Amino acid sequence: MLEQMQLASTFKVWRERAKAYAERILALPNDSFEKTLAVAFWLCLVCAVLVAFAAVSLKPLQQSNQAADMKRNILEVVGMWGEDVDVDKAFENFEIQVIDLRTGEVAQGVDPNAYDMRKAAKDPKLSEPLPREKDVASIKRRPKYATVYFLKGEDGGLKALVLPVWGYGLWSTMYGFLALEPDCNTVIGINFYDQKETPGLGGEVVNPNWRALWKGKKVYAESGAPVLRLVKGSVSPSQAGAEFLVDGLAGATLTSNGVSNLIRFWLGEDGYKPFLDKLCAR
CATH class of the missing domain: 1.10.287 (Helix Hairpins)
Known part of the structure; x- marks a missing residue:
């Protein structure tokens, strides 16, 4: 008182x-x-x-x-997005897992709904620095764990696999998703939801017409190496190795190189390849 x-x-x-x-x-x-x-x-x-x-x-x-925006981007990369789509309901078809990039196994004790891969890449406790010779995507640090999204069909089988990817272009780090068929090799689609490349040039990474060129492309050569890349000019369906090539972005060489490099890194041994090898028993 x-x-x-x-x-x-x-x-x-x-x-x-x-x-x-x-x-x-x-x-x-x-x-x-x-x-x-x-x-x-x-x-x-x-x-x-x-x-x-x-x-x-x-x-x-x-x-x-x-x-909600992240879910929309994931739905979009597998061709499930539309103005009349109920995002939350459509996203129920996905199973989310966190994998250990070092082993390719499912990470134990990591909540998929709480884990933020981008934040983890900046946390010294949850990531590791990349030596220059391995940092082909110029991301500096690689998270120890990665979030992957499994799209399940009506029969419960795997219909598509969505992988977060990122790498540096000309002006910015480009963040996006790459969707693969159940064979872990054939591309369904790619999109970039966060980038600051030059509008009309490197910024064309968000152009639906350019993104449509990725569908059906192959990631891995028979040797198992990721060889999918962008080339200068247009790709002719009749040219040798066309299944591994995508039209480059006109007037945006460094952005095009950045996209090729992030594919090479994230689909390589330091990225998702150990996981994909186990998943698809290649």
Whole structure:
């Protein structure tokens, strides 16, 4: 009781002092330096409080929107997205697993619904630095674990496999998804949901017409090496090795090289290949 009385008394004193200070400041001329400084300070303080409140209160909505957008991109890369599609319902056809990239086995004790692969790549505890000779995608660090998405058919069998991929282009790290057929070799589609390449040039990685060129392409040569890549100009269906080649992006050589390099890395021994070899027993 005594503590409450002391607290109330202290609050009353500070309230009176604040009121007196406000009255003194308001009584100053408008061109007074002290008044200008005080008004600017309190205006900044109020704005900071409002921004902080908005950020905290809107965070759950932002996270929900981010999750929905990620699901939409996964549905899109396998050809299941449309304006009338119920994203959450359609996404129920996917099984999510977290794999250990070092062994290709399912990671134990990692919650697929809570694990964030992109954040893990920046966490020294959940990732490892790549030596220069292995860092062909220029990502610097590789997460120890990766999230993979299994699209199941009506019979429960595997219909498609979606793999997160990323690598550096000309101006930015391009983040996307690559979808493969159950043979772990034939491409269903590719998309990039986060990139800052030059609009009209490297930014064409999001162009549906260019992305459609990937469907049916093959990733691995008979040797087991990932050889799928972009080439300068157009690919003729009759040319040798056309199944491993995709039209390059006109005027965007470095972005095209970046896409080729991220495929080479993520589908190679330091990426998903150990997992894919086990899954498809190649």
